[in-house]
Structure formats: structure tokens, C-alpha cells
Amino acid sequence: MSSPCGPEHAPAGDVGAALMMIDSRLKAIYDDKTRTDAEEQALTDQFAASLGPTGVDDMLDGACTVIYMFMQWLRMAYEDHGKDVVECVVPNLVATMRRMPRSVRPEVIPTMAGLLVAAGTGLSPGLWRKQYGYWTKDEMNPLEATALLLAEHINRLADDRDFATRMITEALFSVEEG
Template sequence: MSSPCDPEYAPVGDVGAALMIIDSRLKGIHDTKSGTDPEQEALTHHFTASLGPSEVDGLLDGACTLIYMFMTWLRNTHEDHGKDVIEYVVPTLVATMRMMPKSVRPEAIPTMAGLVIAAGTGLSPNLWRKQYGDWTRAEMNPLEATAFLLAEHINRITEDPDFATRLITEALSSADED
């Protein structure tokens, strides 16, 4: 039975821009020499501040597409080991978000967990979220944090700091070839 939240009905959005932001955050966190680069932070802020309404929608859809792709990879990996992705990923994600009160307000955590659960069960996170109304400003940082934390989780599992970014860029490259 088809669902209105089936990924085939979802806009893909600007996955490239969303990935650029997440990759920038990953690199900033792991740059042990200087920590977060203030210049990179300023560039990212300038980029997001310059977006118009349709570009913001594209970026939001792109972030949700990243979440979907990351959760699809995680679901397949966990299933290969006889494990449930929801059981192993969601509690860790929620616990981590609870430790980030400046970036993720407590009231946003259920929505972000819902996005991840939707993606983990094969539903489109952006269509799942859309049924509850428009995105709020308070959900922007938590959405970015969710995509970031999933990418970081994948990188830790694979013991490769660039695996999540490479996973998406290879998927985008193969989609371009088709």
C-alpha cells in the first residue's frame, strides 16, 4: 500500500548545498589544530542568510533527503547484522541532542526523532514533517544537527571521517550518469 509520505512523491531539494553545510561542520569539528574555523562559520552563515524563500525550501528538502539517504544506509547496514536501525540509532541520537541545548531545544527533539524514524521506516522525512505544517525557525538548527549527527554516526561506524560525504557524492554522481 502506497503512502502519501512515500519518498517517490518527495522533492529532493538542494542536496549539494545541504551536504556542503554538513561536510563543513564535520570538517570543522574534526580539525584538531584550530577547532571550528570562524571564517568557515561566517561563510556558511553568509550563504544561508543570502537564500531566498525558494532556496530555503530547497535547502530544507535537501537536508531531509540527506537524512533519508543516511538512514537508508544505516537501515541496510543494521539489517545486514540482524539489528533494528530504530533501536540502535534513535536512542543515541536523542541522547546526543539532549546534550546540545543551545543548538537543539528540548521541544524540537520529538520532531527530529520523528524525522529519523520516518526515514528509518522508508518514509520521506520532509513529507512526514509537512503534514504537521510549515517548518519553524526553531527547527532549523535541530534539522542541521540531525543530519550532522547521522553523518557523524556513519563516519564513526565506518571509521572513515569522510565516508558519509562520499556516500552522498557517489550517489549524486551515479544519479547524474543515469
């Protein structure tokens, strides 16, 4: 039976913009930081402001699409080893988010865990979230952190700092060519 939260009903959004934000943050983490957190946040805020209201919605949908794709890749990787993605990924990411109180407020961690579970079980994280109302300002950093932590988890599993973003980029190009 099809769910109204199935990925086939979800808008893909601006996956490119979401991926650019994730890649930028990953590079800041992996490389020697030349910018401070305040400078990085100012650039992020400036970029988000340049998108306008519909652009921000598209980027939110894009971030949810990326989270879905990351969780599907992780699901397949863990299933190849007889493990469950929700069991292996969600507790680790929740514990990491709990150690990030400046970026991820404790009250939004259950929502981010729900997004991960939704994506890990084949549902659209964006549609799952939207059934509870519109995104809040307090959920923006945690959503970005969730996507970033998933990308970093995948990169560690693949032992390749660019694997997660390259995987999504290659998927986008194959869709455009097909």
C-alpha cells in the same frame, strides 16, 4: 499500499547545498578549529541568506533527502547484523541532542526523533514533517544537527571521516551519469 509521505512523492531539493553544510561542519569538528562558533554561525547565516526564500526551501528538502539516504544506509548496515535501525540509532541521537541545549531546544527533539523514525521506516522525513505545517526557525539548527549526527555516526561505523559525505556525493554522480 503507497503512503503520501513516501519518498517517491518528495522533492529531492538541493542535496548539494545540504551536503556542503554537513561536510563543512564535519570538517570543523574533525580538524583543529580555526574559527569560533560565532564565526561559523555567521558564515552559515550568510550562506542561507544568499540562497533566498526558495533556495532555503530547496536546502531544507535537500537536508531531508540526505537524512533519508543516511537512514537507509544505516538500516541496511544494521539489518546485516540482525538489528533494527530505529532501535539502534534513534535513542543514541536523541540522547546526544539532549546534551546540546544551545543548538537543539528540548521541545524540538521529538520532531527530530520523528524525522529519524520516518526515514528509518522508509518514509520521506520532509513530507512527514510538512504534514504538521511549515518548518519553524527553532527547527533549523536541530535539522542540521540531526543530519550532522547521522553523518558522524556513519563515519564512525565505517571508520572513515569522509565516508558519509562521499557516499552521498557518489550517489549524486551516479544519478547524473545514469
